[in-house]
Amino acid sequence: MTQPVTLPLWLLVLVLVFAAVTASTHLLFPSVRWYFRRRAERLVGELNKRLERPIQPFKLLRRQDMIQRVIYDPEVVRAVTEYAENEGVREDVAFEKAKRYAREIVPSFSATAYFGVAVRATRWLSNKLFDVRLHRIDDEALKAVDKNATLVFVINHRSNFDYVLVTYLAGDRSALSYAAGEWAQVWPLSRIVRAMGAYFIRRRSHTELYRKVLSSYVKKATEAGVTQAVFPEGGLSRTGLVGPPKLGILSYIVQGWRADGHDVVFVPVSLNYDRVVEDRVLVAAGRSGTRRFRASAPEGIRFTFRYVWRRLRGRETRFGVAGVTFGKPVSLTDLAQNTADDRDLVELLGERLKDDIEAAVPVVSVPLIMVALLQSGGTGTLSGIAHQIKNLRDQLRHQPPDFGLADGDDTALNAVLDGLVVRNILSQSDSTYRIVETDIAAFYANSVRQFLAADAVASIPELATEKKSAKT
Structure with missing residues (x-):
């Protein structure tokens, strides 16, 4: 019993690693988890003092406990049985599928x-x-x-x-x-x-x-x-x-x-x-009649870097x-x-x-500009657009929240129009602005369509319509 045992170094290292893992699992990790959970509970307690609606205990359940509650719901259990019968698979297979969901x-x-x-x-x-x-x-x-x-x-x-x-x-x-x-x-x-x-x-x-x-x-x-x-x-x-x-x-x-x-x-x-x-991506999806947008992660990254670079150089604003x-x-x-x-x-x-x-959709400047230009046949001068926007505002129905530019603020209006020119939604020739992408103009104009008079609504081109579905 007291005789020494000779082990290869690699085996000794392996034994020590297993011993360390076992000790950590049974002694250290539970203590660490308890410590961080106590800290989290104190944080939630402090947050609940200043929030209008406290964080509910259900949200603080461990994720595994929440999953167990869901999959052992009687309605889910019945659905598992029905799925197994309809698909011709064992119930344990159907249950695993429910657990994955x-x-x-x-x-x-x-x-x-x-x-x-x-x-x-x-x-x-x-x-x-x-x-x-x-x-x-x-x-x-x-x-x-x-x-x-x-x-x-x-x-x-x-x-x-x-x-x-x-x-x-x-x-x-x-x-x-x-x-x-x-x-x-x-x-x-x-x-x-x-x-x-x-x-x-x-x-x-x-x-x-x-x-x-x-x-x-x-x-x-x-x-x-x-x-x-x-x-x-x-x-x-x-x-x-x-x-x-x-x-x-x-x-x-x-x-x-x-x-x-x-x-x-x-x-x-x-x-x-x-x-x-995402305006162009959404309009393109509407044209194709699908929700599979063609935007990709690399395109998003390129857009972000391009915007940040322009913002740093003063060529882009909010x-x-x-x-x-x-x-x-x-x-x-x-x-x-x-x-x-x-x-x-x-x-x-x-x-x-x-x-x-x-x-209650808020009225903002770009939709009003687009409606003003569409009503004028797709073209307009700064003063003409400002006059048309004022007329539109006077005829708005239901008194929606209006966060658009103040009437008479030609400097701010000119800055918005220049931004639309930079984005190639409008073009500018001398003092005249012209719509380049009619579908994009209609996309923005539609956001305030419900407040417009009949003649203004008639000037907005029809885009792809959403189909109603009662399912998720």
């Missing part, structure tokens, strides 16, 4: 990543790129929303920058849980998006098993009071119009609401920009105004009094939110 959907929220990095970064980026203007239709009603209610921000989808802008503006209220599309499922972006609390959606998945897994997560988040943000159009608008809602996500949220439980309150959020960075309107909250409990059927309730909710968002 859950791993894909469920986020991994980090309060440090969200409030320590994301909110600060979005604030900096938003103000560097845009002149951000905010309007609240009924701020008192928003502040009066029951603290126990689930808050859902419902947003029109103009640009991928929408995520950045809304995260910044809602940063003092709560941590938003976004419904992110397949575009974000690219490493390392997917890990960053998950850490911010977003959950992923396959827009084109039509299997019942996938929908049950997604529905289970959304319902549990709604029941737990998680503040959410959704884009009901299901994708970026390719026409500039506010598209019809896809009712899938809204139906899952309604399913997570109970008449005898806490309320679910929807806040319509309307966005508009003087410049949509992108103009980014206008945001927070609309009047819509209570699901109040809305449900108008119908007893869940399907009718979802359709009524979708229509109400679309109408509220559309009616």
Whole structure:
């Protein structure tokens, strides 16, 4: 027992490595995890003191625990059985498929990543790129929303920058849980998006098993009071119009609401920009009739470096105004009094939110310029455009929030027109401006179409239209 044992050096090293790993796993790692978890809990406690809506415990669950809750939901278990029978596979195979779906959907929220990095970064980026203007239709009603209610921000989808802008503006209220599309499922972006609390959606998945897994997560988040943000159009608008809602996500949220439980309150959020960075990509997608945009990561990187270089040389300025309107909250409990059927309730909710968002889209300068030029046959002088914009403003219906240039500010108008010339959307010959890309002009003009008089609407060319779908 006490005799020495001779070992080769490589074997001794291997034994020591295994011993170190075992000791770390059983002794060190749990202590380190406990330490960082305690720090995270203290951070969340401090954040909850200053947030209007505290971070819900459901968001702070370990991701693995959240996945287990989803896949053992009775409805998911039934869907697994049905999938196995319909596809002719074993139940354990179908269960693994459901688990893969859950791993894909469920986020991994980090309060440090969200409030320590994301909110600060979005604030900096938003103000560097845009002149951000905010309007609240009924701020008192928003502040009066029951603290126990689930808050859902419902947003029109103009640009991928929408995520950045809304995260910044809602940063003092709560941590938003976004419904992110397949575009974000690219490493390392997917890990960053998950850490911010977003959950992923396959827009084109039509299997019942996938929908049950997604529905289970959304319902549990709604029941737990998680503040959410959704884009009901299901994708970026390719026409500039506010598209019809896809009712899938809204139906899952309604399913997570109970008449005898806490309320679910929807806040319509309307966005508009003087410049949509993806404008040409979106219009091209509209022409082809597909949502498969041709923009690539290298193109995005080239655009970023080109913009930064021009900005440093003074040849580029900010992108103009980014206008945001927070609309009047819509209570699901109040809305449900108008119908007893869940399907009718979802359709009524979708229509109400679309109408509220559309009616509050901010008016900004570039759309007004485009309408003014289209009304004048595609050409105009500085003074002619200024006069036409004033006439358009006088005839605007529904009194939308107006963040456009002040009447008579020819210097600012000239700067906006020069920027459109640089982008080759307009051309300039002497004192006359002419539209070069009519589809781009129509894309911007469509964003304020609902406020225009009939003759102005008639001057806007038709672009590819969005098709309505009731599925996610």
